[in-house]
Amino acid sequence: MKKTLFLLLAVWVVGFGLAQDKLKACWIYVGPIGDYGWSHAHDVGRKEAMKALPWLETAYVESVPEAQVEPTIDKLVSEGCKVIFATSFGYMDGVLNAAKKYPEVLFGHATGYKRAPNVMTYLAEFNEVYYLNGLIAGALTKSGKVGYVAAFPIPEVKRHISAFALGVREVNPRATINVRWINAWFDPAKATEATNALMAQGNDVFAFTEDTPAVIQAAAKRNLPAFGHYSPMQKFSPKTVPSGQLVRWEKIYIDFLSKVRNGTYTNRNLDKVDYWWLLKEGAVELGGEFGVPINPAFVPALKAKRVTDKLTGKQTTVYDLVMARYEAMKAGKFSPFTGPIRDRNGILRVPAGQVYPIYSDKPGANQASMEWAAPGIVGQWPNEPKN
């Protein structure tokens, strides 16, 4: 009897010790994890982090409206979350308030720019991948009109469209990039009709910022190419998705959580922590499917199209150009925002020989807060700077 009791006690103590040994991280998603876009990608990141870090325990709450983030954090903290990732821009102020209330909890805020001793910010940034897809789009368009279905006119989306346009124009200097705003992150019906409007106006290659494969599906009905976004979308139309943007949030999550675990990051030093991770860090990838940078169905067309590499001055094919730039960016040796770059109104934005800074003291004069449009972009552009 005594023995059994002792054994039970031992098991309990050891079990308790093991539980104590775990780190509990919790995620807050703005959409349903099945959106197959943004929230889905974060949830894949969470699961991959669980696989990679045996000491990690996780929980998540999905479809949390932006105004509801504080009560959600209250609940998660009461359930023992030591690290909380808030994965929507609109959670920003709620996270900062909650961070003051719970100084011992560590917070990560995706896409935000406000930090605190226990709040870091992070982003898997796509501009390089958009630029590569732009190169491909410029080679594929026959009409010289490339369509872009865009979510909201905020700096992040504008930066991506501009990077895409820079790529299109590098291969096809006379092409236009026609933008239609749907003013929604998730709205497959709007994305579908916007794509149809663009098709009626002669656009024949498509890229987008929206959380579903709706643009791909609408374009596929006329057999027109469209790039995937966020998740592997090539399977939705295997013959019409040349490539796309893919994310690996787990790279950031694993790095951050490991450094929390080993004591590098604490609740006193996160105000200096900002992840702006690109191809070099492996946080993003080129492809409509992981491991397939360019859909084999489009490789012959891209190998047949010849261009001059503006960096080397040598003749090459678009396929080789994309691959060369891809490798250069993976090595951290190239940025799409390398000057000279003028915006569509002719104003010099990036002087020759310089790379546009990610951050700077002057608002609007860096990648993080840029509002201008690259040459070739046609369509409304709210808050376009006049000088």
Next chain:
Amino acid sequence: MEEVWAALLRSVIFGTPILIAALGNLLNERAGVVNLGVEGMMAVGALAAFATAQTTGSGGLGVLAGVLAGGLFTLPHAFVAISLRANQFVSGLALAMLGLGLAGLLGKRFEGQPLLAPLPEMPFVYLGFGLAVALWAFLYLTHAGLVLRSVGENPAAADLLGIPVYRVRYWAVAAGGMFAGLAGAFLAVSYRSSWTEGMTNQLGWIAIALTIFVAWEPLRAVLGAYFFGLLYYLGFALQDSAIPSVFLQALPYALVIVVLALVAWRRRQGAAPEALGLPYERGRR
């Protein structure tokens, strides 16, 4: 010219799910039962259609499953609203939320799965138009239509004439659900060809607004739905003009409100069936 043609085409295509759902709603409202659950029934119909099409490989079977699922899913509302005589608005709202939630939950494993052979869109457009004409003929040219309308206008008088009020209302509500299921099926296996939680995206509510907008007339519903589709499409097609996109996209909804206000202004009584939303109990007035 191609752009005009495209605008007309897109307006009838995008108008079709709204039209079909509105016709169903019009049918049950003509029998005197309000069903605010259209959005939920559409979601359930969309999921059932997609799941069936995906597993059997047949889009047609999918559509059938969507129709049946929509019809079955609405029965709890029929029971609560007709037999138990509870508040129809509350019960319908519950149905909308339940349908969205249930479809979201059951649909998890279908998320992110493509349907590689979607059905063409035009047959649904013809079907929607045909259903509108058929519904008009049913309501105004047949005895059964007269029975249905009288149940919606004055159930007590209909009851006195020996018309089984409850049974008529049950069938009308079930038929409304089937129409909504068909609208959802169109979205999932033809207009889009994949399932995503929340993919009905408020179209069910627009269908309910449209029912009032067209004063419960099936043929007007055709025009109303296509008009909405046109405004919706123009919200994107006209973006190269100077009109701000946010304004263009709010226009269809703003117009619905304006027309509703005009309708209310012109006819104080409105064209609504007299007994709309009122539970019927024999011997009570």
